[in-house]
Amino acid sequence: MDFIPIISTLRRHRTASILIVLEIAFTCAIVCNAVFVIRERIARMDRPSGVVEDEIVRIQLAGIGKKTDPGVVTRQDLVALRGISGVKNVAITNMVPFGGSSWNSSISTIADDPNPPLNAATYMGSHDLLETFGVKLVAGRDFTPDEYIDFGAAGGGSNIRLPSVIISKGVAERLFPGQNALGKPLYVWGKDPSTIVGIVDTLARPNDWQGQVGMMYSLVLPLDLDFTYGGNYIVRCDPDRKAEVLAAAEAALKKVDPVRLVMRRQTFADVRKEFFAEDRAMAWVLGVVSISLLVITALGVIGLASFWVQQRTRQIGVRRALGATRGDILRYFQTENFILATAGIILGMALAYGINLWLMGKYQIDRLPAEFLPIGAGLLWFLGQIAVLGPALRAAAIPPAIATRSV
């Protein structure tokens, strides 16, 4: 195909050509960034929690007024929950992954660190916590019963001397890169170090105020809790009987002590859904906008191409009369669209990177990956060809005889 005559025609329709190139460019830039953000959001929503999500339900309780001995009630609660049919394991914890509210602590490998390198979420709970969460221990061991300290009885403050601590792989890799973290001292609370006795694979934080990387920093402390600290009962059960177990668990807890409020009762799937609700909404909005943009751009291409076909009917007739085949006419319009789309894509990619740079400065967004370039270009070329096909076929159908009539 000869490009020269097409380009010289386009130069005669400069305004319309520039407009369609601009439209393709803006669409390209916005859709590239939108798809990129959607991809990031989907990646976020797929973040691992580290727990056996399919088997876990959660009931959160709050007491009414001060309890005289919450520890006794808590032990009764755990016994009652274990008695429910279908239940594999039961534990109480101060917080759950993706649960929102969190307990955190600055940690360091040296004593009295004025600038601790890391802040980690501090999980604590009854002896079966790791087993109930189904968190994978990749090195070391779980706490032994004699390591546990009763958090409430010890005053509930952060001046408790912790003999040992279990850390997540994220913490181990960050604080002890290339070394074995087991047996090393870690300063969590107070002036005394705690010995690292175990490393778990993933145990996600309850929230992401420290971003995606921070999500991987968590600790488990050997502290036995009563239900006044967060009051999260975690029940691991048969995946098919979660609804039934939830109802039975609520009834069992009410029976142990009716003067309490159930704040939340949900499956882990609900916990995850609630936590990522905004991301899902954003992904949907951007998806709808992207598709609308592509449709509108396609319609714009159709509108302009139809006009050009109509305007050039006579010239097309002349070309046909002079020996051009239908295929030649068809290819003419397809090539014309290809040239316009290419100009739009080049401008659009530059714009896409500009927008991406600007967003990176404002909202912790990563750099647009290079593979978006060919994918976005391919998509817009394809869209342009589909859109121009109808008008181009109509042009090809113009009979040569039209050249002899006046339009």
Next chain:
Amino acid sequence: MIGYYIDLALRSLKRNLSLTVLMILAIGFGVGASMTMLTVMHVLAKDPIPQKSQVLHYVQLDPRPLRGYTPGEEPIEQSTRQDAETLVREARADHQALMTGGDATIVPAKADLDPFHIDARWTTNEFFTMFDVPFLKGGPWSPQDDANHNRVAVIGKELAEKLFGSTDVVGFTLRVETTEMRIVGVLDTWHPIPHFYDLATDPYGQGEQLYVPWTTSRDLELSRDGNMNCWDSKHDDPTVVGAPCEWIQLWVELDSDAKLSAYHDFLAGYWEDQVRAGRYERPVNIRLRNVTDYLDYNKVIPNDAKLGTYVALGFLIVCLVNTIGLLLTKFLRRSSEIGVRRALGASKASIFLQLLIESAMIGLVGGLLGLILALLGLWGIRHGVSHYADLAHLDLPMLAATIALAILASILAGLLPAWRGCQVAPALQLKSH
């Protein structure tokens, strides 16, 4: 003449219906999407207390040890109990109040109502006067109530109606956890948005329904809610006076710049006193931000809402470019008609006007469509999942803005094509046909 142009425009629009519909849809979707997001932004960026946002100031001091200090850094976000209580006692501002979020279980007297949990605020009596909180019945508790740790409470309208089926409940007894409290005031509906005085709780949430004197809440150890940071682990209870923990919001009202600088000086003096007493170690680093600055500093508007707005504006731009292109082709297609009109004596200006009227009509219909789509979009957001969902309503100014945007957009879109259209030379068009 205008009537005639409208008639001409209608004929022309009817002649090529699919193109007209396409342009209307483009403007409609562009306007609809951008107005949905702009309305959300408009709601989120509202001044929560316009009459006082310049005179209310949030106090930030920094009692942390010198270790880890970097010059120029921001002081801690909230106050320690010791500082907050001392500064409220000193009462050097026009009004001042310290506060923290909390939650409590209400045990209703009615047998058919189960105990339930509500969000609450533990504060001092000037909270209500300082923030212009509207009372339906009764009023704030007195300074004596604060001083004597009295078991009194101010409750919201919704709570009063839920518990007693009436708002006329001043003097009634309310059971909070295990304590009986006397109701001294009932508030009218009051949900400042954003929840500016404590951003640790959801800035676009529903606010509190129960207010109890600070001293009383500490006696009863009612549970607190919000952020807490401690910088020294040598403490048992982080909520006691003297604990190295920040968890309290301290607001002061200062009516003039003179008072503001006088209060700043007072705080600087207080700081020096604390340094001499060995409590503070860092150099003086005070922040006294007013409501507007405080909200800006805390970047309360969710990033997703901003991002959504940029996307919607980009969408509008594409829709506009699309409409410009289509109008241009439409007007140029009528070159011969325009040529004839020009040859018969129509001036460039009247052709321009005629074409502009045609684009404005598309804008009008597109604007109406955009309005409907914006209402639909907002309905979608309200039934969606965002935590600020219930707030997304189109108010009168935004309604007017939507229509204005649609017409402005279409006229802008019509300008270039109309200008190009009226450039058609009469002779050339007549000659070629």
